[in-house]
Amino acid sequence: MKIAPSILSANFANLLEDVKKIEKDADLLHIDVMDGHFVPNITIGPVVVKSLRKFFSLPFDVHLMIENPDLYIEEFANSGADIITVHQEACIHLHRTIQKIKGYGKKAGVSLNPATSLETLKYILQDVDMVLIMTVNPGFGGQKFIDSMLKKIEELNKLRETLKLDFKIEVDGGINIHNVKEVVRAGADIIVAGSAIFDSSNPAQTIKEFREAIEK
Numbered sequence: 531m532k533i534a535p536s537i538l539s540a541n542f543a544n545l546l547e548d549v550k551k552i553e554k555d556a557d558l559l560h561i562d563v564m565d566g567h568f569v570p571n572i573t574i575g576p577v578v579v580k581s582l583r584k585f586f587s588l589p590f591d592v593h594l595m596i597e598n599p600d601l602y603i604e605e606f607a608n609s610g611a612d613i614i615t616v617h618q619e620a621c622i623h624l625h626r627t628i629q630k631i632k633g634y635g636k637k638a639g640v641s642l643n644p645a646t647s648l649e650t651l652k653y654i655l656q657d658v659d660m661v662l663i664m665t666v667n668p669g670f671g672g673q674k675f676i677d678s679m680l681k682k683i684e685e686l687n688k689l690r691e692t693l694k695l696d697f698k699i700e701v702d703g704g705i706n707i708h709n710v711k712e713v714v715r716a717g718a719d720i721i722v723a724g725s726a727i728f729d730s731s732n733p734a735q736t737i738k739e740f741r742e743a744i745e746k
């Protein structure tokens with residue numbers, strides 16, 4: 531089980547210091563890229579990813595919440611991303627987009643908004659390294675976990691077993707030390723947490739508490 535703090539809830543004016551706080555305890559760094567079109571918010575682009583890459587060696591998990599992701603995959607790949615995840619809802623030629631990410635030697639993920647069915651991934655599951663289940667509507671940190679998504683995670687986990695596939699299941703949105711155990715029990719391998727970690731007084735300690743809550 532891996533923990534990926536989301537820098538969306540970090541202080542963007544103090545990003546370097548905020549990431550240093552979690553560097554040793556995090557497994558991945560989750561970077562939310564938003565374009566103001568696919569989601570009603572604008573965050574960061576490849577320039578920031580490249581700048582962070584100079585200071586940190588932990589894997590960068592780049593979550594693209596943008597329209598036309600194909601246009602930017604090369605730039606994000608060259609900026610130091612390790613995993614690039616696109617939204618199913620943003621890709622007209624999803625298979626081609628996934629192959630493009632892999633073509634740069636990166637791990638390829640696909641994400642689903644809460645209202646999008648697992649059925650939409652039926653013909654792509656064998657090609658992806660990761661499926662990212664959104665448990666809030668993407669765009670903002672600090673939203674409430676949508677409980678009905680637990681069933682979706684369970685179903686995806688079962689599907690993975692049935693099909694004998696080995697993609698990872700990442701879950702993102704509204705996760706905290708109180709609900710993380712349920713999310714892991716449902717089948718999550720990677721937990722994204724933004725506000726629960728960066729809004730806490732001691733982000734590194736909060737990651738440890740996440741791990742304790744899961745093991746309990």
Ligand SMILES: O=C(CO)[C@@H](O)[C@H](O)COP(=O)(O)O
Pocket residue numbers: 536537538539560562593595666667668669670671672673702703704705722723724725726
């Ligand atoms: O992709 C997103 C939001 O669209 C996430 O990665 C958020 O950054 C998670 O924040 P919390 O819900 O954990 O505060």
Ligand SMILES: [Fe+2]
Pocket residue numbers: 536560561562593702722
């Ligand atoms: Fe995210």
